[in-house]
Amino acid sequence: MKKINALTVVLLSITFIACQKKEEQKTNSASTEKVATETQTPPKVNLNNGQPWEANPETTSGIKALQTLILASNQGESAAVLKEKLNTEFAIIFKKCTMTGEAHDQLHNYLLPLKHKINAIEEANKKPMQQEIASYLEQYTLYFK
Known part of the structure; x- marks a missing residue:
C-alpha cells in the first residue's frame, strides 16, 4: 500500500x-x-511599375476626410475624441473599399502603419502624433491616384 x-x-x-x-x-x-x-516593420508600399495605383474614389475621399479631421482638431479636443473620429473614418474606408488584386494589397500596406499611428494617439503625444499622421496622409498621393 x-x-x-x-x-x-x-x-x-x-x-x-x-x-x-x-x-x-x-x-x-x-x-x-x-x-x-x-x-x-510594416510591409513597404510598392508602386505600380513606377506609377501610383488606381484607388477607388471612396478610399481617396476617406483619406481626404482623415486629413480634414487631423487638421481641424483643436487644442480643446481630447486625444480620445480625436482617436475615435479617426477610427470611425478609417473603418468607413475599409467598408467602402472595392479595390482588388495588387492595388488592394498595396493599399493595405499603406493603411496598416496609419492604423498603428491612429491607435498610438494619447493625451501626452497628441500634437506630435497629429503632425506625424498629417505628414503620412500627405504621402497617399505618392502611391495612389
Missing part, C-alpha cells in the same frame, strides 16, 4: 512539473510572438 501511495505521489509530481514547464513554454512563446509583432 505504501508503495502504491509513493508511486502515485511520484507520478503526480512528474505530471505537475511537466505541466508547469509546458505552461512556461507557452507563456515565453506568446511573449516572443508579441514582441516580434510589435517590432516588425
Whole structure:
C-alpha cells in the first residue's frame, strides 16, 4: 500500500512539473510572438511599375476626410475624441473599399502603419502624433491616384 501511495505521489509530481514547464513554454512563446509583432516593420508600399495605383474614389475621399479631421482638431479636443473620429473614418474606408488584386494589397500596406499611428494617439503625444499622421496622409498621393 505504501508503495502504491509513493508511486502515485511520484507520478503526480512528474505530471505537475511537466505541466508547469509546458505552461512556461507557452507563456515565453506568446511573449516572443508579441514582441516580434510589435517590432516588425510594416510591409513597404510598392508602386505600380513606377506609377501610383488606381484607388477607388471612396478610399481617396476617406483619406481626404482623415486629413480634414487631423487638421481641424483643436487644442480643446481630447486625444480620445480625436482617436475615435479617426477610427470611425478609417473603418468607413475599409467598408467602402472595392479595390482588388495588387492595388488592394498595396493599399493595405499603406493603411496598416496609419492604423498603428491612429491607435498610438494619447493625451501626452497628441500634437506630435497629429503632425506625424498629417505628414503620412500627405504621402497617399505618392502611391495612389
